[in-house]
Amino acid sequence: xxxxxxxxxxxxxxxxxxxxxxxxxxxxxxxxxxxxxxxxxxxxxxxxxxxxxxxxxxxxxxxxxxxxxxxxxxxxxxxxxxxxxxxxxxxxxxxxxxxxxxxxxxxxxxxxxxxxxxxxxxxxxxxxxxxxxxxxxxxxxxxxxxxxxxxxxxxxx
Numbered sequence: 001x002x003x004x005x006x007x008x009x010x011x012x013x014x015x016x017x018x019x020x021x022x023x024x025x026x027x028x029x030x031x032x033x034x035x036x037x038x039x040x041x042x043x044x045x046x047x048x049x050x051x052x053x054x055x056x057x058x059x060x061x062x063x064x065x066x067x068x069x070x071x072x073x074x075x076x077x078x079x080x081x082x083x084x085x086x087x088x089x090x091x092x093x094x095x096x097x098x099x100x101x102x103x104x105x106x107x108x109x110x111x112x113x114x115x116x117x118x119x120x121x122x123x124x125x126x127x128x129x130x131x132x133x134x135x136x137x138x139x140x141x142x143x144x145x146x147x148x149x150x151x152x153x154x155x156x157x
Contacts, residue, residue: 045105045124050088053109055116055144062142065155073098073151082149086117094145095119098154101140115147 062068074097082090091108103121110117123138144153 044103046092047105047107049108051107051109053111053118055111055114055118058118062144062153062155067156069154070152073154075145075149075151077146077148077150080149086145086147086149090149091117091119091145094149094151095121095143098143098151099141100154101156103140105137116152117145117147119143119145 075094080094082094086094088108092106095106099121101121103123105122105124107120107122108117109120119142120139121141121143123140125136125138127134127136139157141154141156143151146152
């Protein structure tokens with residue numbers, strides 16, 4: 001009987017631990033503050049989550065932006081050093097090569113049907129009212145990267 005009670009307690013405790021450690025509502029978009037980024041001296045906030053997006057929905061709109069670029073990039077199909085599947089870090093390194101604006105926040109997106117990454121460089125401001133923090137994001141630049149490791153497009157706001 002003692003063994004059964006001990007076993008039941010172990011199951012209950014294990015279930016509690018897994019529930020407590022699992023993903024909770026509000027965990028989306030947890031961020032890490034990085035001390036520095038290549039070429040930057042100030043801190044930035046990097047959102048760890050890779051957000052899903054549909055490139056097809058954005059493709060026509062980005063080509064109409066006055067600051068749209070599709071050439072003149074540092075990381076091209078011809079000179080990319082990334083030959084295998086890109087990691088999240090690889091995507092950031094490519095985007096850091098292309099960014100031309102000041103920013104304090106970075107978010108990553110991926111279209112798994114087209115194999116295209118988007119990295120957004122943003123200006124985030126935080127406002128605290130009644131012990132609640134509100135964050136506002138202003139897009140500064142977006143860089144689109146092919147899954148083969150080269151820059152496709154970019155535009156600034």
